[in-house]
Structure formats: C-alpha cells, structure tokens
Amino acid sequence: MDATLLLGLYRQMALCRRFEEAAAKAYSQGKVSGFLHLYVGQEAVAVGAISAAEPTDYVVATYREHAHYLARTGDARGAMAELFGKASGCSGGRGGSMHLFDAAHRMLGGWAIVGGHVPIAAGVAFASKYRDEKDVTLCFFGDGTANMGAFHEGLALAGLWKLPVVFICENNQYAMGTPLYRTLSVEDVAVRARGYPMESEIVNGDDVLEVREAVRHAVNRARRENLPIFIEAKTYRFRGHSVADPATYRSKEELRKWMERDPIRMLADRIQTLGIATEEQLGALDDEVKAQVQDAVEFAERTPAPEPDTVGEHVYA
Amino acid sequence: MPEPRVLTFREALREAMVEEMERDPSIFLMGEEVGHYNGAYKVSEGMLARFGEKRVIDTPIAETGFAGVGIGAAMVGLRPIIEFMTWNFSLVAADQLINNAAKLRYMSNGQFTLPIVFRGPGGAAHALAAQHSQALESLYAHVPGLKVVTPSTPADAKGLLKAAIRDDNPVVFIESEVMYALKGDVPAGEHVVPLGVADVKRPGRDVTLVAWSKMVHTALKAADVLTGEGIEAEVVDLRTLRPLDERAVLASVARTHRCVVVQEGWPFAGVAAELIALVAREGFDDLDAPPERVTNLDVPMPYARNLENVVLPSPERVVATVRRVLGLTEAPRRPAVAGRGR
Numbered sequence: 001m002d003a004t005l006l007l008g009l010y011r012q013m014a015l016c017r018r019f020e021e022a023a024a025k026a027y028s029q030g031k032v033s034g035f036l037h038l039y040v041g042q043e044a045v046a047v048g049a050i051s052a053a054e055p056t057d058y059v060v061a062t063y064r065e066h067a068h069y070l071a072r073t074g075d076a077r078g079a080m081a082e083l084f085g086k087a088s089g090c091s092g093g094r095g096g097s098m099h100l101f102d103a104a105h106r107m108l109g110g111w112a113i114v115g116g117h118v119p120i121a122a123g124v125a126f127a128s129k130y131r132d133e134k135d136v137t138l139c140f141f142g143d144g145t146a147n148m149g150a151f152h153e154g155l156a157l158a159g160l161w162k163l164p165v166v167f168i169c170e171n172n173q174y175a176m177g178t179p180l181y182r183t184l185s186v187e188d189v190a191v192r193a194r195g196y197p198m199e200s201e202i203v204n205g206d207d208v209l210e211v212r213e214a215v216r217h218a219v220n221r222a223r224r225e226n227l228p229i230f231i232e233a234k235t236y237r238f239r240g241h242s243v244a245d246p247a248t249y250r251s252k253e254e255l256r257k258w259m260e261r262d263p264i265r266m267l268a269d270r271i272q273t274l275g276i277a278t279e280e281q282l283g284a285l286d287d288e289v290k291a292q293v294q295d296a297v298e299f300a301e302r303t304p305a306p307e308p309d310t311v312g313e314h315v316y317a
Numbered sequence: 318m319p320e321p322r323v324l325t326f327r328e329a330l331r332e333a334m335v336e337e338m339e340r341d342p343s344i345f346l347m348g349e350e351v352g353h354y355n356g357a358y359k360v361s362e363g364m365l366a367r368f369g370e371k372r373v374i375d376t377p378i379a380e381t382g383f384a385g386v387g388i389g390a391a392m393v394g395l396r397p398i399i400e401f402m403t404w405n406f407s408l409v410a411a412d413q414l415i416n417n418a419a420k421l422r423y424m425s426n427g428q429f430t431l432p433i434v435f436r437g438p439g440g441a442a443h444a445l446a447a448q449h450s451q452a453l454e455s456l457y458a459h460v461p462g463l464k465v466v467t468p469s470t471p472a473d474a475k476g477l478l479k480a481a482i483r484d485d486n487p488v489v490f491i492e493s494e495v496m497y498a499l500k501g502d503v504p505a506g507e508h509v510v511p512l513g514v515a516d517v518k519r520p521g522r523d524v525t526l527v528a529w530s531k532m533v534h535t536a537l538k539a540a541d542v543l544t545g546e547g548i549e550a551e552v553v554d555l556r557t558l559r560p561l562d563e564r565a566v567l568a569s570v571a572r573t574h575r576c577v578v579v580q581e582g583w584p585f586a587g588v589a590a591e592l593i594a595l596v597a598r599e600g601f602d603d604l605d606a607p608p609e610r611v612t613n614l615d616v617p618m619p620y621a622r623n624l625e626n627v628v629l630p631s632p633e634r635v636v637a638t639v640r641r642v643l644g645l646t647e648a649p650r651r652p653a654v655a656g657r658g659r
Binding site for chain 1: 387
C-alpha cells in the first residue's frame with residue numbers, strides 16, 4: 001500500500017472535517033450566514049472520488065460541496081472567505097457556501113437546486129466528447145436527487161449520447177429530514193441507472209479506498225470508452241441537513257452505529273495497522289491541518305467584504 | 318453593403334445559424350426535431366444534411382435535460398443554440414434558464430461566461446388554446462442575467478440572431494410561429510444587428526407606439542388606419558427587451574408626447590408596465606397624456622377563435638387606445654379583466 005497516497009487521503013479528509021468544524025463554529029458566532037450544509041461523515045466519497053480523477057477532469061457538485069472544492073483545489077482560504085462573504089472568497093462573496101467555483105481547477109460548482117446540475121454535468125461531458133478531448137466529468141449528488149426529473153433527464157441523455165460522465169450518488173440515507181425508505185421506491189439508487197442504460201456499482205462510501213478504486217475504474221472506462229457510469233456510495237451525514245437542523249428525526253442509536261464507521265477514523269486505523277504512521281504522527285498531521293484551517297479563518301476574517309459599488313458586476317459578460 | 322434578397326423569416330433565421338456555424342465550429346444546434354425532421358417549423362431545414370449529426374442534434378422530449386446540457390457545454394466553451402419547439406415548453410426547463418443560466422456568471426463572480434442561445438417560437442398562433450399560446454417574454458425579461466430578443470422582420474431576425482449567437486451571455490430569442498412565412502428584404506452575408514438597439518419602423522409625430530415581435534405588425538396596421546384619420550403614429554420596435562433601448566423610447570415620446578405600448582401577453586407585471594414606468598419617470602415632462610398599454614386580456618388563452626380574437630391585441634384596440642390618448646374619445650374604457658374584484 002502506497003504510504004504517500006494514504007497519508008495524502010487522510011490529510012485531505014481531515015482538512016474537510018476541520019474546515020467544516022471551523023465553519024460551523026463561525027456560523028454559531030454569526031460570522032457565516034445563510035445555509036450551511038455540512039458533509040461531516042461523508043468525506044471519504046468526495047476525497048476518494050476526486051483523488052481518483054485527473055486534475056483536468058471536471059467536478060460538478062451540489063450545495064453540500066465544501067469537501068469537493070477542498071479536494072479539488074486545496075484552497076481552504078478561498079472557501080472559508082467565501083463562507084464569510086468576503087471579496088477574497090472563491091466566488092467573490094457572491095456565491096456563499098452553496099456556490100463554490102474555481103474555473104482554473106475545473107471545479108464547476110456549487111449548484112443549489114436539487115437535480116438541476118445533473119444535466120449540466122452531462123453537458124460538460126458532451127463538450128468533451130464534441131471536441132474529442134479525453135476529460136471525464138464527475139457529477140456528485142445525494143439520494144434525494146433520485147426522484148427529480150432533472151436527474152432522470154440528465155441520465156437519459158448521458159446514456160443516449162454515451163457521454164463520459166461518472167455519476168456519483170452520495171447516499172447519506174436522508175433526503176433532508178426524510179429517511180430513504182419513505183422517499184425512494186427502490187432499495188438502491190443505483191438500480192435507477194440500469195434503464196438508461198448505465199453500468200452501476202454500489203460501494204461502501206465510508207471506505208475512501210473502496211470509493212477511490214471504484215471511481216478510478218469508472219473514470220478510466222468513461223475516458224476510454226466514452227460512456228457514463230453510475231456509482232452509489234452508501235454513507236451517512238453525521239450532522240443535520242444544514243446547521244439549522246438538529247436532526248431529531250433519527251435515533252441516537254442509529255447515529256452512534258454510523259459514527260463507528262467514521263471514514264477518517266477507519267482510514268487512521270488502517271494507516272496504523274499497516275505501520276505507515278503512528279497515532280502521534282497522524283495527530284501531528286491533524287495539527288497541521290488545524291493550523292491551515294485556522295489560517296483560513298483568519299484570512300477570511302481580515303479580508304474585506306465586497307465593495308458595495310461592485311454589486312452590479314458580473315450580471316452579464 | 319451586401320445585396321438584400323427577399324427571404325422568409327424562417328429562412329433568415331436559418332441563414333443566420335448556417336453562416337455562424339460555418340464560421341465557428343464550436344456552435345451547434347440542439348433540440349426536438351431539429352435534424353431528421355428538418356425542424357418542427359422548418360427553421361432548421363437542410364441543416365442536418367449540411368452539418369451532420371455531430372452539430373445538428375435531435376433530442377428526446379426532455380427540455381430540462383437538453384437545456385441543461387447546453388448550459389454545461391457553454392460553461393466549458395462551446396456555443397450552443399438550443400431550440401425549444403415552442404417557448405411554452407421552456408417552462409419545464411425554467412429551472413435551467415432562471416436558476417442556472419441566468420445565475421452562473423454572477424454567483425461564480427464572473428469566472429464563467431455562458432454563450433448560449435435558447436430560441437423558438439413564442440406567443441399565440443391560431444386556436445392552440447391555453448398551454449400553447451403564451452407570450453413569455455415578460456417572464457424572462459424579469460430575470461437579470463438573461464438577454465431577451467424579439468425580432469419582428471426577416472432582416473432583424475437574421476441580424477439579431479447572429480448577434481445573439483456571438484453574445485457571451487445566455488440569450489432568450491423569441492420568434493413567432495405566425496411570422497415564419499413573413500417575407501422581407503434580408504442582407505446577404507455579414508448582417509449583424511446589435512442587441513439593445515431599437516428601430517423606428519415608421520416615423521410619426523402624434524403618438525409613439527412601442528411594440529416588439531408580432532405586435533410591431535399590429536401597431537403598423539393600426540398606424541395605417543390612423544393615417545386615414547390624420548393621425549401619424551410612430552412605431553418603435555424595441556427588438557430586444559433586455560437590454561432595453563430606453564433612450565429610443567424616450568426620444569420618440571419627446572417628439573410625440575404620447576405613448577401607447579402594444580404587448581402580446583398578460584398585462585400584470587409585464588414589459589408594457591415597465592415601459593410605462595420608464596416613460597412616467599423619465600419622460601414625464603414630455604407627456605401630454607397618461608401613457609397607455611394594449612395587451613392580452615388577463616385570462617388564459619381560450620380555444621374558440623372568436624374568444625381568442627377578443628383576448629389578443631388587435632389593430633382596432635390599438636386605434637381605440639390612441640384615440641383616447643389623443644383625447645378624441647371619452648374616458649378610458651378598461652378591457653374586461655378576470656381575477657380582479659372577484
């Protein structure tokens with residue numbers, strides 16, 4: 001097992017976790033406004049998947065996309081400043097938590113209407129195929145998307161036109177506050193891919209290596225054969241739908257059970273079992289990440305809000 | 318200057334697309350029946366044979382899907398033309414247009430441009446009833462981030478479509494089913510009409526009729542009738558609703574001192590209301606009478622032909638409104654309005 005790879009994945013997942021802990025704290029202090037949807041508990045999916053793609057492959061994500069942005073760009077400052085509504089944010093303070101963009105890193109959002117970005121991801125892949133470029137598009141969405149028309153239309157066109165896109169369902173068991181068994185007529189979201197038709201795979205979304213391996217395989221095939229592939233990663237959201245949601249609709253027992261599968265803890269155990277690093281060494285890595293997040297918070301605090309007279313900029317090109 | 322030839326409105330649109338697609342390989346046409354069927358209204362006739370399936374792409378009936386595909390493709394540098402068989406069907410893709418296309422550039426702080434044209438016929442045709450007869454330009458013109466283009470002649474159709482395709486913003490381009498066979502002189506080759514520039518389609522001194530798309534012709538017919546009564550109406554064709562050529566409207570009203578807006582579509586919160594607010598605010602001192610509007614009645618479109626005729630603005634209603642504005646008839650007679658005081 002590649003020590004550099006495992007430690008790199010650990011560092012990225014830790015960055016996502018610490019970033020969101022800091023964001024939640026800043027929210028409680030009134031420094032972050034709006035909706036704040038945390039990805040805590042799901043880090044293995046974004047980190048595993050994005051690490052499996054080339055940096056030139058496109059990432060299209062939802063409003064729960066801090067981790068995707070961080071995994072793609074590593075830019076904690078730009079993301080935190082965006083949450084703080086600062087001009088130095090990655091979307092200039094015009095997007096906020098739900099709209100993180102970085103064109104240079106091919107991080108294409110940050111879309112906050114459930115399902116609406118699925119056809120867009122298909123369109124990005126359409127452009128790759130049209131220009132005979134070999135880039136693949138990763139499209140992330142939650143289980144709650146699986147009943148939206150846009151989801152089905154996006155999959156239908158990707159299947160029809162054989163577009164190189166890997167659809168990654170982050171099945172965290174809840175569509176906002178409603179459990180899957182009350183919102184989905186099938187057990188697995190993945191079965192929905194079959195009719196389009198699209199090969200699908202279900203993976204343990206709490207195992208970063210399993211996610212990575214499945215996505216690596218899917219990306220390679222999508223690139224080589226120009227076709228869409230569907231991956232469903234089963235995972236769990238440790239926090240509520242947003243920080244405003246106390247998540248009283250689920251039992252403590254259920255939460256405890258899933259938290260035993262904390263993806264970061266599981267990777268840490270693996271790293272130690274393999275003798276790649278000790279608990280102390282991982283602790284030092286974590287401290288490094290905390291310092292990076294602290295730096296991002298300080299950056300976000302000290303940089304200015306957008307100038308009011310810029311409010312009309314970027315409505316049109 | 319290139320020689321003008323007589324073309325139909327649909328031929329002019331096709332010529333714009335063909336010329337632009339020959340110029341720039343990143344442009345493609347996508348929509349229902351645009352290829353093998355040669356276009357539901359034959360606008361894209363022959364384009365599949367010319368450009369092949371890679372660039373003239375038939376879609377399933379999935380407006381949300383293919384509108385979104387267009388947006389995604391435009392985000393990374395292609396220049397899609399997305400045809401809606403009618404603008405009525407765009408409503409199932411309203412999320413793509415309003416939530417995504419109109420917002421991307423702003424919420425990414427200018428990191429992305431979205432050079433995409435959504436086009437197709439809008440407004441009432443003949444006896445198509447409530448779901449197929451909507452003039453939706455006021456709805457889309459409400460949304461910052463979209464441009465809205467509404468040509469009235471074949472020459473403008475070509476020139477404005479070329480400008481729309483070259484524009485780096487999402488453009489809502491609304492044609493009209495009943496104008497596709499309309500003939501007119503169209504310059505060959507490079508003929509580009511910039512967005513945001515209105516055109517005086519008929520000069521006049523007594524009253525300004527502001528219109529766009531099909532209603533330009535309604536206004537012109539009314540102006541012909543008014544001439545017989547010694548009233549010279551100026552017809553200002555906005556051509557684009559966003560950006561709006563406010564100066565052209567105000568300049569005309571400064572000459573005529575009276576303003577009637579002729580709008581297909583419902584009155585409530587429509588573009589005509591916006592224009593009247595503009596004229597009242599910026600042209601108040603020029604006005605000799607309150608600005609007025611002639612619009613659809615405030616009802617869904619009925620099927621029966623006689624009822625449809627009552628709902629749509631007609632030259633007769635425009636003439637009657639002009640007479641009122643000129644003080645030639647008694648107090649305003651309001652058209653029947655549903656949903657008020659009930």
